[in-house]
Amino acid sequence: MSGTHASDGYPRDRTAILLVDPYNDFLSEGGKLWPRVSELATRFNLLANMRSVLGAARAVPLPVFYVPHHRSEPDDLAHWDHPTPYQMGASRAQVFAKGTWGGEWHPDFLPQPHDILIKEHWGGSGFANTDLDFQLKQKGVTHVILIGLIANTCIETTGRFASELGYHVTLVRDATAAFSEAALHAAHEINGPTYAHRICTTEDLIVLLSARAGN
Amino acid sequence: MSGTHASDGYPRDRTAILLVDPYNDFLSEGGKLWPRVSELATRFNLLANMRSVLGAARAVPLPVFYVPHHRSEPDDLAHWDHPTPYQMGASRAQVFAKGTWGGEWHPDFLPQPHDILIKEHWGGSGFANTDLDFQLKQKGVTHVILIGLIANTCIETTGRFASELGYHVTLVRDATAAFSEAALHAAHEINGPTYAHRICTTEDLIVLLSARAGN
Amino acid sequence: MSGTHASDGYPRDRTAILLVDPYNDFLSEGGKLWPRVSELATRFNLLANMRSVLGAARAVPLPVFYVPHHRSEPDDLAHWDHPTPYQMGASRAQVFAKGTWGGEWHPDFLPQPHDILIKEHWGGSGFANTDLDFQLKQKGVTHVILIGLIANTCIETTGRFASELGYHVTLVRDATAAFSEAALHAAHEINGPTYAHRICTTEDLIVLLSARAGN
Amino acid sequence: MSGTHASDGYPRDRTAILLVDPYNDFLSEGGKLWPRVSELATRFNLLANMRSVLGAARAVPLPVFYVPHHRSEPDDLAHWDHPTPYQMGASRAQVFAKGTWGGEWHPDFLPQPHDILIKEHWGGSGFANTDLDFQLKQKGVTHVILIGLIANTCIETTGRFASELGYHVTLVRDATAAFSEAALHAAHEINGPTYAHRICTTEDLIVLLSARAGN
Numbered sequence: 119m120s121g122t123h124a125s126d127g128y129p130r131d132r133t134a135i136l137l138v139d140p141y142n143d144f145l146s147e148g149g150k151l152w153p154r155v156s157e158l159a160t161r162f163n164l165l166a167n168m169r170s171v172l173g174a175a176r177a178v179p180l181p182v183f184y185v186p187h188h189r190s191e192p193d194d195l196a197h198w199d200h201p202t203p204y205q206m207g208a209s210r211a212q213v214f215a216k217g218t219w220g221g222e223w224h225p226d227f228l229p230q231p232h233d234i235l236i237k238e239h240w241g242g243s244g245f246a247n248t249d250l251d252f253q254l255k256q257k258g259v260t261h262v263i264l265i266g267l268i269a270n271t272c273i274e275t276t277g278r279f280a281s282e283l284g285y286h287v288t289l290v291r292d293a294t295a296a297f298s299e300a301a302l303h304a305a306h307e308i309n310g311p312t313y314a315h316r317i318c319t320t321e322d323l324i325v326l327l328s329a330r331a332g333n
Numbered sequence: 334m335s336g337t338h339a340s341d342g343y344p345r346d347r348t349a350i351l352l353v354d355p356y357n358d359f360l361s362e363g364g365k366l367w368p369r370v371s372e373l374a375t376r377f378n379l380l381a382n383m384r385s386v387l388g389a390a391r392a393v394p395l396p397v398f399y400v401p402h403h404r405s406e407p408d409d410l411a412h413w414d415h416p417t418p419y420q421m422g423a424s425r426a427q428v429f430a431k432g433t434w435g436g437e438w439h440p441d442f443l444p445q446p447h448d449i450l451i452k453e454h455w456g457g458s459g460f461a462n463t464d465l466d467f468q469l470k471q472k473g474v475t476h477v478i479l480i481g482l483i484a485n486t487c488i489e490t491t492g493r494f495a496s497e498l499g500y501h502v503t504l505v506r507d508a509t510a511a512f513s514e515a516a517l518h519a520a521h522e523i524n525g526p527t528y529a530h531r532i533c534t535t536e537d538l539i540v541l542l543s544a545r546a547g548n
Numbered sequence: 549m550s551g552t553h554a555s556d557g558y559p560r561d562r563t564a565i566l567l568v569d570p571y572n573d574f575l576s577e578g579g580k581l582w583p584r585v586s587e588l589a590t591r592f593n594l595l596a597n598m599r600s601v602l603g604a605a606r607a608v609p610l611p612v613f614y615v616p617h618h619r620s621e622p623d624d625l626a627h628w629d630h631p632t633p634y635q636m637g638a639s640r641a642q643v644f645a646k647g648t649w650g651g652e653w654h655p656d657f658l659p660q661p662h663d664i665l666i667k668e669h670w671g672g673s674g675f676a677n678t679d680l681d682f683q684l685k686q687k688g689v690t691h692v693i694l695i696g697l698i699a700n701t702c703i704e705t706t707g708r709f710a711s712e713l714g715y716h717v718t719l720v721r722d723a724t725a726a727f728s729e730a731a732l733h734a735a736h737e738i739n740g741p742t743y744a745h746r747i748c749t750t751e752d753l754i755v756l757l758s759a760r761a762g763n
Numbered sequence: 764m765s766g767t768h769a770s771d772g773y774p775r776d777r778t779a780i781l782l783v784d785p786y787n788d789f790l791s792e793g794g795k796l797w798p799r800v801s802e803l804a805t806r807f808n809l810l811a812n813m814r815s816v817l818g819a820a821r822a823v824p825l826p827v828f829y830v831p832h833h834r835s836e837p838d839d840l841a842h843w844d845h846p847t848p849y850q851m852g853a854s855r856a857q858v859f860a861k862g863t864w865g866g867e868w869h870p871d872f873l874p875q876p877h878d879i880l881i882k883e884h885w886g887g888s889g890f891a892n893t894d895l896d897f898q899l900k901q902k903g904v905t906h907v908i909l910i911g912l913i914a915n916t917c918i919e920t921t922g923r924f925a926s927e928l929g930y931h932v933t934l935v936r937d938a939t940a941a942f943s944e945a946a947l948h949a950a951h952e953i954n955g956p957t958y959a960h961r962i963c964t965t966e967d968l969i970v971l972l973s974a975r976a977g978n
Contacts, residue, residue, distance in 0.1 A: 198686040200501040246497035249677035255929025256628040258905045282461035284900025286415040304519035312419045413901040464892035470714025471843040475688045499685025630931040634957045676927035712891035716845040734949035742849045
């Protein structure tokens with residue numbers, strides 16, 4: 119069975135990168151949430167690792183899907199009966215605000231010509247209320263590799279959905295980050311093993327992708 | 334906005350209990366997974382709390398939905414290209430094996446006449462690949478209260494899905510359990526607040542449900 | 549059981565209007581598809597009926613959800629492996645083209661302050677790849693009334709999805725239209741009865757909505 | 764773009780047959796619904812064509828997915844707030860009744876060792892409330908070929924869902940049937956072209972499948 123041995127490769131025509139929320143507010147100095155992720159992001163060389171994964175993927179080439187969180191607008195939850203407290207906090211802070219620098223892509227992660235931009239999601243799952251599953255099917259993708267932010271929220275909810283929808287799911291330990299070490303530990307040591315097919319480092323992943331590229 | 338104040342009640346005709354995996358293998362002495370949950374389950378009086386929540390819910394009355402994990406059968410994943418390592422482990426151990434005592438309901442949690450039995454789920458989400466969302470709509474339910482097992486797997490994935498699907502989600506700290514204290518902490522202190530509307534104790538919940546019943 | 553008697557009313561706090569594709573390209577003289585619907589639309593007084601349904605709904609008030617088809621852009625299907633021939637035709641004709649008059653709302657059907665705008669759909673179902681189900685849940689809606697275009701494509705696919713997702717579904721014979729009489733007949737006489745709960749006229753519907761408003 | 768030319772083949776490792784509702788109640792003399800389909804089924808040699816498609820598919824081999832409608836049980840809709848009139852009719856007639864001959868597979872269409880049995884669906888779509896999409900992903904399927912019954916209900920709703928979910932959809936004119944000629948005409952001449960990628964005969968399909976098998 120695939121995905122069970124560390125040495126397994128990825129089917130070249132069925133594998134995609136899901137790039138989650140590479141916004142300035144998350145990844146750039148001056149971003150609204152950068153202060154909360156900067157410690158772990160810096161320690162892991164998060165931006166360098168994300169660039170490495172994307173570079174290796176584009177060399178194969180594997181398709182890259184942008185999976186963006188909702189860009190805040192004033193009063194955008196006003197007519198909801200029951201937003202979560204977390205959504206209300208994000209709305210008050212206007213994270214990834216539409217039409218602002220914080221809601222733009224970090225300059226290292228601008229979409230390239232063949233990248234696919236998925237509709238914005240309202241919560242943590244890139245699949246819920248969007249066309250992600252549809253667009254993956256249009257490319258025949260069965261294996262998804264998740265990078266970006268945050269390990270225990272958007273990455274984890276998107277990963278749990280992917281697994282429930284029948285995809286093979288890979289998490290990359292150092293191509294994501296979280297607000298605390300405990301949250302990152304929960305994502306990769308406690309919860310990831312219950313739904314993901316592989317949890318590896320950027321270095322491991324690049325070897326696996328290169329192996330395929332060399333086939 | 335509803336669900337944001339600790340004193341908020343539940344809309345009587347829109348609230349349901351999701352009872353997740355009350356199998357002998359989880360909850361009964363001699364069950365295959367009981368050794369892994371017994372420490373936390375005993376410390377919290379898990380079974381007594383689950384009975385209390387159900388008793389209070391049936392007094393309102395609120396509908397109770399059984400949300401069962403797949404009952405194992407030999408070779409049931411044989412034709413899958415990529416089951417998760419976690420699913421393969423459960424299959425090898427034949428947890429909740431079909432036609433065995435371990436796959437039967439714990440005797441304190443037998444379905445009552447008006448309870449609704451949802452189709453079995455393959456992974457962690459009671460919504461994925463089942464009729465849970467459909468059956469909730471047939472009852473006009475918008476608010477779900479999750480009890481049962483395991484806090485960071487089936488309860489959490491079902492809760493994350495519920496939130497993404499537009500439901501108001503309540504987690505009950507001591508009407509669930511996990512394999513470790515760290516896993517329970519991750520479920521209720523790290524991840525729950527990012528998608529749930531309320532995280533409370535059995536005692537708090539019963540006050541809220543009784544308040545409604547008295548209206 | 550609700551929805552089975554012609555005289556049944558609608559639950560006031562659970563009913564919504566789904567207004568499908570009220571674009572100039574469909575409804576206005578000069579629109580790209582107006583020549584194909586104009587005969588039936590004129591015969592039925594389609595625009596007057598749509599205005600009547602919306603007027604009656606807003607008087608209750610019932611929430612109104614805009615359910616828009618994808619607005620065409622050049623090359624928007626270029627990276628799809630297998631668009632349908634129908635989607636390719638729409639793309640070639642650039643129907644509802646983004647940024648053009650044809651892709652704007654008909655002036656009689658401009659969104660009002662509390663209306664809810666759903667994400668654009670790629671095919672025929674307003675539920676697929678959008679946040680329609682999520683937004684309906686945020687309002688506790690269980691009953692949907694579909695008006696707009698086209699009876700046997702977007703209205704029918706949205707209606708079939710609604711029924712499969714657990715909603716109570718109403719079709720309004722003369723608040724929709726089609727490219728041919730045979731297509732309209734198929735929608736309301738052959739297929740509608742296999743998935744919808746009620747198929748009625750604008751006049752019937754307004755009596756039912758007014759009955760509720762008078763309660 | 765694939766699927767747009769009549770001569771296009773099918774990707775061998777991505778194509779599957781969806782066999783919808785091959786129950787005795789539909790296909791066998793003495794079945795509850797056989798009188799309603801027998802005229803068209805006999806005229807088209809429906810059973811022979813279904814056998815031909817399956818034979819050609821198994822020769823490739825392509826995976827075969829059984830997509831079964833809910834098997835009736837007494838009072839099985841009793842707790843629903845709003846079943847459709849159509850569902851209530853089927854429940855009263857107890858079509859495909861559980862544990863009876865009518866709810867068993869027609870003897871020509873018994874599952875073979877590697878066939879995959881999907882969960883039963885409540886309405887017309889084999890995808891709604893079931894694990895069909897999940898199981899197709901586990902096989903990497905992107906192209907589905909629908910055969911069985913009824914052309915304008917379960918086949919059409921399953922086909923519309925498949926298209927909305929991103930699959931390439933093939934309908935086979937004479938490997939299905941309906942209750943009337945008008946219903947069959949609506950399915951293949953009016954509605955099919957708006958969501959399906961190919962509508963062909965059994966003979967055409969077998970040529971296409973054989974072409975692939977010969978590669």
